Amino acid sequence: MPYAGTLSANPETFLNTKNNRLTAAAIHIRSLPFFLTLIFVFLSSPGYSKESGSLLEVTPYVAAYASEQVKPVPGSHGDEGRLARLLKVSKILIDPERGVHTNGIKPSTFILYDKLDFVGLGFLITWGLTTDQRRILKEWHRKYMGDNPANVFFAPTADDIVRTRAAFGCSHYARAFIAVVKSLRLVDRPESLRYVVSCKADDYNNALEAGNREKTINGHQFVLAEIDGRWAAINTSKGEWIEMPDGFSPDRIGPPDNVTVRFQSYPDVVFALRKIGKDYNDGCNDDSLFALMNLYRSGDEEDSDFRWKKVPLGDDPTGRPQR
Numbered sequence: 001m002p003y004a005g006t007l008s009a010n011p012e013t014f015l016n017t018k019n020n021r022l023t024a025a026a027i028h029i030r031s032l033p034f035f036l037t038l039i040f041v042f043l044s045s046p047g048y049s050k051e052s053g054s055l056l057e058v059t060p061y062v063a064a065y066a067s068e069q070v071k072p073v074p075g076s077h078g079d080e081g082r083l084a085r086l087l088k089v090s091k092i093l094i095d096p097e098r099g100v101h102t103n104g105i106k107p108s109t110f111i112l113y114d115k116l117d118f119v120g121l122g123f124l125i126t127w128g129l130t131t132d133q134r135r136i137l138k139e140w141h142r143k144y145m146g147d148n149p150a151n152v153f154f155a156p157t158a159d160d161i162v163r164t165r166a167a168f169g170c171s172h173y174a175r176a177f178i179a180v181v182k183s184l185r186l187v188d189r190p191e192s193l194r195y196v197v198s199c200k201a202d203d204y205n206n207a208l209e210a211g212n213r214e215k216t217i218n219g220h221q222f223v224l225a226e227i228d229g230r231w232a233a234i235n236t237s238k239g240e241w242i243e244m245p246d247g248f249s250p251d252r253i254g255p256p257d258n259v260t261v262r263f264q265s266y267p268d269v270v271f272a273l274r275k276i277g278k279d280y281n282d283g284c285n286d287d288s289l290f291a292l293m294n295l296y297r298s299g300d301e302e303d304s305d306f307r308w309k310k311v312p313l314g315d316d317p318t319g320r321p322q323r
Helices: 035-044 060-070 082-093 107-117 122-126 131-144 149-153 158-164 170-184 201-210 289-298
Strands: 193-200 219-227 230-235 240-243 271-276
Touching (some): 082 230, 149 289, 170 219, 201 271
């Protein structure tokens, strides 16, 4: 598949079992030390709170990364235009050296580790990994893969992603981006930056026509930013953007009518918007496979019914030039 790497966005098959670790499908994906800084940002960062578990929270680790790795890069913070600064941040997050995937582990490694660990052989899959990668693999397996191994694609928080620098999927990059932008105060209002859940339009149509709630629906998570009264969709997995159509409002997204986008990196794929956060603190609750599949069908993580009409497919749905 041509688009960003999460299980929701890229599988040809996916796990549909929660407890049997010997039953799994193959997954195919194309696709500072902070010590002194932590003390400072813990005291000064406006986005930090003592509440744990928020998908988009600005923790001391996030603030330290933003301050030490992102802010010093020319163009990421200063007098440049707001959109240019946001795109610079996105490109830093996917940079091979500065980005949040320098300790990246293949998604298939997580799944194979889960299967082997069930029979006490998980150590076999760790050969060839660095010490940090082995630690991250075990940590994320323990925290996120108990109910369903696939949840490792969706459950890590911005803090997990930045602290470990083990991002591998579109939701990971979108969450890290929002948290870093909040930390650097690059938007004036919380409502001007939104997390977006979207699904692959033809997958939705196929599932809708079959009336099959078990059918896989792939998708993509990204970010919307309001720039001078207009909305731009930022593909945080690729550092690119498109301008949304005239009159677009993220607050008017809901069934049954579809709103769609297409990104330059995936020219043959139409994504239908399914849920948009109310502000930069709203992570849309897409932190499990169960929740995400429901969001794709209904826009509500608790509702498994199909609520949208069939998505029209055709020319570039935004009608805007691709960047």
